[in-house]
Structures are given as C-alpha cells and as structure tokens.
Amino acid sequence: MKTLEVEFEEEKLNKMIAIYLKVGKLSNIEPRLLHNAFTAKHYCGTKFHHVKLHIESTEIKIQCESCNHITQIENYKFTCENCHKPSKNLIQGEEMLIHKIEFND
Structure with a gap:
C-alpha cells in the first residue's frame, strides 16, 4: 500500500477498487496468507476496506546459458528441456509485482 500511496494522489487512491499482484513460486510469499493479511489489515472502516486483492502465482522459468532456451521448471529440477x-x-x-490497479472512474 505504501508503494501505491507514493505513486498515486489521494483522490485517485480513493477510487481504487482492485489490486492485482503477481507472486512467484520462489518468492517465499504464500498467496493465501498474503490475502488473509491484506483482509485483516483493511477490514471494514479503514480507507481501503472496499479494495479487492487478486493474486496470481507465477511459474518458475529459467533461460539456458548454453542454448538460450526458456524452460518452465517442474518439480524444482533446474535443467534445460532443450539441451x-x-x-x-x-x-x-x-x-x-503490482501487475495492475483498477479504479472506479
């Protein structure tokens, strides 16, 4: 929320209705716990109680140093699927990452 408060004016923040995050599987962030913490922090009566939080988990991807191929990692096996x-x-x-912010304009 502090990032958004720096980026947007108060008037715009008051029109915010949704936040979309992208959270990587290796980020050490549990989406369910983050959502619960957000809900608890912004419960009824607070400035952002009406804002919905949407969290998308992103897969693990590597780019091979040898052949430049991009591989989506399965079972934490960091091996290029090409070579x-x-x-x-x-x-x-x-x-x-804050992927998208939705406002009620």
Missing part, C-alpha cells in the same frame, strides 16, 4: 544442461539463470519465479 538438458543444468541452469541457474532464473528469469521468473522470485517476483512480487
């Missing part, structure tokens, strides 16, 4: 070489070049899966 079968191990890779630690993580390109998705650790993020927590």
Whole structure:
C-alpha cells in the first residue's frame, strides 16, 4: 500500500477498487496468507476496506546459458528441456509485482 500511496494522489487512491499482484513460486510469499493479511489489515472502516486483492502465482522459468532456451521448471529440477544442461539463470519465479490497479472512474 505504501508503494501505491507514493505513486498515486489521494483522490485517485480513493477510487481504487482492485489490486492485482503477481507472486512467484520462489518468492517465499504464500498467496493465501498474503490475502488473509491484506483482509485483516483493511477490514471494514479503514480507507481501503472496499479494495479487492487478486493474486496470481507465477511459474518458475529459467533461460539456458548454453542454448538460450526458456524452460518452465517442474518439480524444482533446474535443467534445460532443450539441451538438458543444468541452469541457474532464473528469469521468473522470485517476483512480487503490482501487475495492475483498477479504479472506479
């Protein structure tokens, strides 16, 4: 919420109706717990009690250093599906991003 308060004016924040987050599977963030914490913090009577939180989990992806192929990781096996070489070049899966904000204009 602090990020949004920095980015948007008070008038715009008062029109906010939904926040969409992308949370990577390696981010150490449990979407259900984040949603529960948001709900508890912004329960009735607070400024953002009407705002809905939507959380999308993003898969783990690597880009192979050898062949440049992008692989979606299954079962935490960090191996390129194209050339079968191990890779630690993580390109998705650790993020927590504000993907979209919805306003009632």
